[in-house]
Amino acid sequence: MSLTTESSTNFWLTRPFSERSTQIFLGVLVAALALVTILHVAVPAGNPLHIGAYTVNLFGKYLSYALLAVAVDLVWGYLGILSLGHGAFFAIGGYAMGMYLMRQIGDRGTYGDPVLPDFMVFLNWDSLPWFWHGFDMAWFAFAMVLLAPGLLALVFGFLAFRSRVTGVYLSIITQALTFALMLAFFRNEMGFGGNNGLTDFREILGFDLRTDATRLGLFLATGVALALGFILCRAIVTSKLGRVSVATRDAEARTRFLGYRVERFQLFVFVVSAMLAGLAGALYVPQVGIINPSEFSPIFSIEIVLWVALGGRATLYGAVIGAILVNYAKTLFTGIMPDAWLFALGGLFVFVTVFLPKGVAGLLLHLKRKKRGDDDSTPTDKIQEASV
């Protein structure tokens, strides 16, 4: 981090590519995507190495969670804003995608109405609510995936940061935000399908969602989105703006005294993070085939924070590791002992807090340093250590 500071004469967006950690991360990600693709496509179904469509789908889901975790780490790790409501941005991005997928169904729904989605026919509505217009066009819906969560974050963040609400109070308000949205989306009158949400999707951009090829495509698209999101976040945190964020996290009043309009920086990073969360939600929905208000539940938002804490805060790649590890464990546990999952999650969290206070990423850094000898630790490591 510090070394790039002094040699960063290049364009800010390409700066992460000269970082060792980003190179390794991208290398591992690309290799994983390639491996899964090869094992899925080239290895015959009977072979024990074959990866089935179900597993590819599952991995795609993990990757979208990983992108969500990166978004949370950006605001929590580098800006010090513990958002316990990022599930809301994820869900709104998901709903935007869901609305597009609903409109794609056309007259193939149970009731066969060419325009109205099934639940509207069921509720005896005779026309589309105004906010459903435009979602039949892919470009509009995909823009909304970013704009709708971004706009919510802009308004919410503007009010919160302008009044200098930070710390625990902000965390509580973000919880309230996602809870309020959950209650609202549960209502049929909201026009988002009530507690059933949106489902029965058929195709995306003309590709049948139930074919293996589309699933593989979605998995790869999620991987690419994760890579791009990661690079964007890395570019932000290695820029001077990233250092202002860290300064804000550690000493907000001092940063303000230096002449930075802290609330604007907070708002900028918060909105970027919300948009990434929205993108993650939009990639998640076609892969799981449903979006309903449970994604707004406060518990889910807290779980995201747990992934980041487990993986290691303020590293970004730690968030990815945490999201994938926890969700893999969740898949395992809920398969074997569904009732024990919450206990396992709690136990995992206690274990990490006690034995790995800096998460898995902190453990990796520690091992790396041990291997090289203590004196060889780079300033980046020390800063990391001081900041995590």
Next chain:
Amino acid sequence: MSFLQSLTERDRVFDFMTPQAKKVDVRHGPILYMEDVTVSFDGFKAINNLNLTIDDGELRCIIGPNGAGKTTLMDIITGKTRPNEGSVWFGSRHNLLHMNEPDIASLGIGRKFQKPTVFEALSVFENLELAMAADKRILPTLTARMTGEIKDRIDEVLETIGLAALRHQPAGILSHGQKQWLEIGMLLMQRPRLLLVDEPVAGMTEQEMERTAELLTGLAGKQSVVVVEHDMGFVRSIARQVTVLHQGSVLAEGTMNQVSMDPKVVEVYLGADDEEAA
């Protein structure tokens, strides 16, 4: 005469049309000029008819017992507190009483607070980088590049504050004294004309005090420096001019020797000692 007609009067210069004079005018000597300043909080006069002049490039120490009004004086200069009466000028062009805190700061008055606050997770170099006078809006900050010029400027300040060897270390591992120097360095990055330093050596070791004295005397001449300090030994080691404050006004002014012989000053300080002992 209508308003429009009045606007066409060519011989008049309207306030809103006068160009904002950016440069501080010190041709007449003083960089800071305070006259008959009075501040009262609910009837208590924290500053009472104070007159103070600081010359350009001067290093001035301000001493005085607790409650003498030292901090209030700094608050007035930086725009945090508005006096009830009096005038405060920066150079002979800028009336500080008509300006707000950020404007005064950007005019070139830097203030170091008692307790050092540096960004512990960032390196010494990065701390200075953030403090640098630059475009501090969002997009310019996001796309900011590290040019050779900026690097040279930071290197120069790193040399001045004696932390060049620790440039890549996170500020969190610095000692108390080093943090104070870094904080002074962060002020220097803003290229101030006038530096207000509040109790720089509180909690420092002897060696650190000596180093701080060197640093501050080295700055004088390039910048004007006002130091508020309790430690008499330290003041003796750096000050050419000392101002003694007492109950909100100037009790004595002169060299350290002159001041410490002044019977009024001796009385005030003995009185203060009695209070502390009680």
